[in-house]
Amino acid sequence: MWFEDFLRTRLKRLLIKESSVALVRQVPSLEDKFRDINELGLYLHIPFCRHICPYCPYNKEIYDPAVAKRYGDAVRKEIDIYAKLIGDRPVTSFYIGGGTPTTMLYDGLDKILEHVFDVFDMQCGIHIESHPNDLSLDNLAAIVSMGVEHLSIGVEALQDRHLKVLHRPYTVAQVRTVVERAASKGFKCVNVDTIFAFPDQTCDEVRQAGRLLVEMGVDQIAAYPLFDFPYTKGVQIAKARKRGGVLKRRKMLRILEQIFYGAGFERTSVWAFTRPGVPKYCSVTVPLYVGLGASGGSYLKDVFYLNTFNVQEYIRALDAGRIPIALSLPLTEDMQMAGWLYWRVYETRFRKSDFRSRFGREFDRVYGRYASLLSLIGFLEDDGDELFLSDNGIYWLHVLQDLLSIEYITKMWGTSQQDPWPEKVLLS
Numbered sequence: 001m002w003f004e005d006f007l008r009t010r011l012k013r014l015l016i017k018e019s020s021v022a023l024v025r026q027v028p029s030l031e032d033k034f035r036d037i038n039e040l041g042l043y044l045h046i047p048f049c050r051h052i053c054p055y056c057p058y059n060k061e062i063y064d065p066a067v068a069k070r071y072g073d074a075v076r077k078e079i080d081i082y083a084k085l086i087g088d089r090p091v092t093s094f095y096i097g098g099g100t101p102t103t104m105l106y107d108g109l110d111k112i113l114e115h116v117f118d119v120f121d122m123q124c125g126i127h128i129e130s131h132p133n134d135l136s137l138d139n140l141a142a143i144v145s146m147g148v149e150h151l152s153i154g155v156e157a158l159q160d161r162h163l164k165v166l167h168r169p170y171t172v173a174q175v176r177t178v179v180e181r182a183a184s185k186g187f188k189c190v191n192v193d194t195i196f197a198f199p200d201q202t203c204d205e206v207r208q209a210g211r212l213l214v215e216m217g218v219d220q221i222a223a224y225p226l227f228d229f230p231y232t233k234g235v236q237i238a239k240a241r242k243r244g245g246v247l248k249r250r251k252m253l254r255i256l257e258q259i260f261y262g263a264g265f266e267r268t269s270v271w272a273f274t275r276p277g278v279p280k281y282c283s284v285t286v287p288l289y290v291g292l293g294a295s296g297g298s299y300l301k302d303v304f305y306l307n308t309f310n311v312q313e314y315i316r317a318l319d320a321g322r323i324p325i326a327l328s329l330p331l332t333e334d335m336q337m338a339g340w341l342y343w344r345v346y347e348t349r350f351r352k353s354d355f356r357s358r359f360g361r362e363f364d365r366v367y368g369r370y371a372s373l374l375s376l377i378g379f380l381e382d383d384g385d386e387l388f389l390s391d392n393g394i395y396w397l398h399v400l401q402d403l404l405s406i407e408y409i410t411k412m413w414g415t416s417q418q419d420p421w422p423e424k425v426l427l428s
């Protein structure tokens with residue numbers, strides 16, 4: 001524990017260079033924020049689920065059709081606010097996450113999408129998350145007819161005993177049928193989200209799950225270790241049962257890497273493996289983005305801000321003509337560079353020339369000595385411009401990233417789920 005705290009403090013000092021960082025209850029002035037942005041991404045949050053899984057950190061509440069309808073109307077009002085600010089700047093990435101976006105298939109999601117495509121210059125397809133129990137033949141047809149090209153399915157586990165512990169309402173046999181059905185529908189990319197390193201999970205079970213995933217014929221597999229977010233009930237599951245540490249997780253990930261590479265998949269992010277030639281399924285792909293909906297987060301060069309998490313408050317704010325931003329954080333150049341680096345490490349490769357175009361500074365001058373050190377221990381390969389992380393580098397750098405990100409998410413999301421309009425969230 002003391003070692004984790006020590007590492008966390010060193011990382012903050014190295015990357016953020018601020019002794020104290022806090023989000024505050026303030027709406028940033030947005031008029032000038034879009035002026036020199038050439039392209040941006042859109043994220044839309046649908047905060048509804050038919051049941052709540054105990055391990056899940058995301059902002060969600062139980063789906064209620066009447067609330068979902070009012071929520072859809074509010075999202076369209078928020079889109080109108082951004083239409084004026086974004087103007088004709090191209091939107092080059094669009095991601096719908098949750099919660100469970102497929103709960104709103106017949107309660108206003110189609111109207112939201114129509115509106116998005118009416119008012120913005122959309123130059124991209126739609127990526128959407130779905131729950132296996134929402135993927136009947138009719139629902140898949142509705143998803144296709146909305147223009148969705150990239151579909152993700154939350155499979156989670158491939159042993160019935162683990163599905164039970166996670167409170168997932170289906171069996172392995174049922175989810176397999178659903179995934180194979182979706183994979184035959186002609187999407188550009190079908191991704192499945194899975195979790196490993198459950199309490200009591202064995203390496204043999206991980207191997208069996210990996211092989212089954214490959215057999216199901218999907219284009220991409222995202223395999224996350226089970227993360228503990230202290231404000232969820234899942235952490236109690238993990239504490240109550242035996243749970244491996246980072247070394248056990250590394251061993252399990254290595255088993256999955258071998259199976260996925262052996263089946264011809266390529267690594268496309270820390271946790272994702274994609275068939276070659278398939279456009280990868282991932283969250284917003286461009287560095288600057290606007291987040292719509294309750295808990296939507298936006299990143300616009302020198303500011304990060306977060307909408308209220310509370311659905312009723314979100315609707316109320318938009319009904320009153322107010323933008324639903326609850327918290328914001330002005331970003332120093334060091335914070336912007338650290339944020340850029342965080343996401344590039346997540347993608348496992350990046351170009352120094354992209355860093356130069358974004359910040360007008362040489363990557364080697366800012367981070368060169370750390371990159372050399374990482375090359376020396378085999379975590380990184382540097383071909384002059386492009387940097388590639390090795391499998392070991394990906395894993396261990398991500399363990400370091402998690403020291404910060406789990407703490408930040410816990411403070412930011414944990415507080416926002418308790419209080420719709422927090423005065424302040426101290427990150428460090």
Ligand SMILES: C[S@@+](CC[C@H](N)C(=O)[O-])C[C@H]1O[C@@H](n2cnc3c(N)ncnc32)[C@H](O)[C@@H]1O
Pocket residue numbers: 049055056057058097098099100101129130131132153154155156193194195224225226227228229234
């Ligand atoms: C928004 S959910 C996916 C869509 C849908 N709500 C569902 O559950 O099927 C996003 C994904 O994040 C992953 N996830 C959620 N909580 C997690 C945790 N504590 N640790 C690791 N992965 C987690 C799961 O794989 C989950 O499917």
Ligand code: SF4
Pocket residue numbers: 048049050051052053056057058060098099100131154
């Ligand atoms: S894992 Fe998916 S279905 Fe479960 S609570 Fe989270 S968002 Fe909802």
